[in-house]
Amino acid sequence: MHITGKGQCTVCPAADTCGFGVLPQKAREELNRNTRCEAYRRGESLFHAGDRANYFYSIQSGAVQLYRSNANREQSFSFLTDGDWVGHRDAFLGGEYNHSARCVRDTRICRLPAEVLNKLMREYPEFAANYSRLLATSWMEQENQSYNLGSRRITERMADYLLGLKPANEAHTEGETVEVDFQLTREMVASYIGTSTGSVVRTLSDIKASDWVDLGKARVAIKNERELERLVMES
Numbered sequence: 181m182h183i184t185g186k187g188q189c190t191v192c193p194a195a196d197t198c199g200f201g202v203l204p205q206k207a208r209e210e211l212n213r214n215t216r217c218e219a220y221r222r223g224e225s226l227f228h229a230g231d232r233a234n235y236f237y238s239i240q241s242g243a244v245q246l247y248r249s250n251a252n253r254e255q256s257f258s259f260l261t262d263g264d265w266v267g268h269r270d271a272f273l274g275g276e277y278n279h280s281a282r283c284v285r286d287t288r289i290c291r292l293p294a295e296v297l298n299k300l301m302r303e304y305p306e307f308a309a310n311y312s313r314l315l316a317t318s319w320m321e322q323e324n325q326s327y328n329l330g331s332r333r334i335t336e337r338m339a340d341y342l343l344g345l346k347p348a349n350e351a352h353t354e355g356e357t358v359e360v361d362f363q364l365t366r367e368m369v370a371s372y373i374g375t376s377t378g379s380v381v382r383t384l385s386d387i388k389a390s391d392w393v394d395l396g397k398a399r400v401a402i403k404n405e406r407e408l409e410r411l412v413m414e415s
Contacts, residue, residue: 198238198263199314202306216291226266226281226289233270233277235291239263242287245368248279256372257325259284259364269315272297284364329374336415337373338383339408342393342400362400 200208217240220226226237229248237244244266246258257279260266270277271294301308328337345360364372370380387393392408394401402408 199265199307199310200238202310203300203304207300207304207307211292211296214293214296218289218291220283220287220289222283222285222287224283226283227277228280229277231277233267233273233275234294236268236271236294236297237266237281238290238292239266240288240290242283242289243285243363244287244289245282245284246279247282247371254371255374256368257322259368259372265314268297268311269318272301284368332412332415334373334375334379334383335386336411337375338380338387339411341369341373342387342402343405343408343412345400346402357394358402358405360400360402361398362396363398 200211203211220242226244227233227235239260239262241262244260244264245256246260246266247254247256249255266281266289267277274294297311301311324340328340332340342360345362346358366377366380366384370377373380375383384393384395387408388395390404390407392402392404394403
């Protein structure tokens, strides 16, 4: 990791997607004074479970894996990308991080002190409402992940994962092939959907053989979204 400079919240292209877009110019200028921009290589960690939650992070570009691990296994529960926040829940609560975070691609982030989040919540009601919606969305995603691991078969989990790669705000016509990023290793996908790497490889091959997707090295072309959705809805 290396520090690349102070924050640039007033001109940052990710400001509108990361939650700071609702803040007035004066608040963004204050953020600049408290923010540090950092660059991480793939595989570097932002923090580990048990570290003091003194900061939260906003991703400018790249991807971050949230996970917990022990001597026997590693379980991923989220992969975050441009505009997402990392560590904000634990920074807001105080205490320690409850999970670890590592970069799965070269990543640029903004690091902000925990007290900044609390101050913004107190002083800007629109920001507080925005943050509440962010937390609510996160709870829904965690509920879905819990259901996936406990109730769905591997093929259904994989279908749900592939559908989740699509940008939510990107419109397309029915039947159109949709290309999405797929830059995680099979091991990372396995740790997220709760199975073995071998099962991930076999399941992806089966879905490809059904002509529902086409797999590239770092991209997936979703060719039959309706069938993937049917698997998820019927499970």
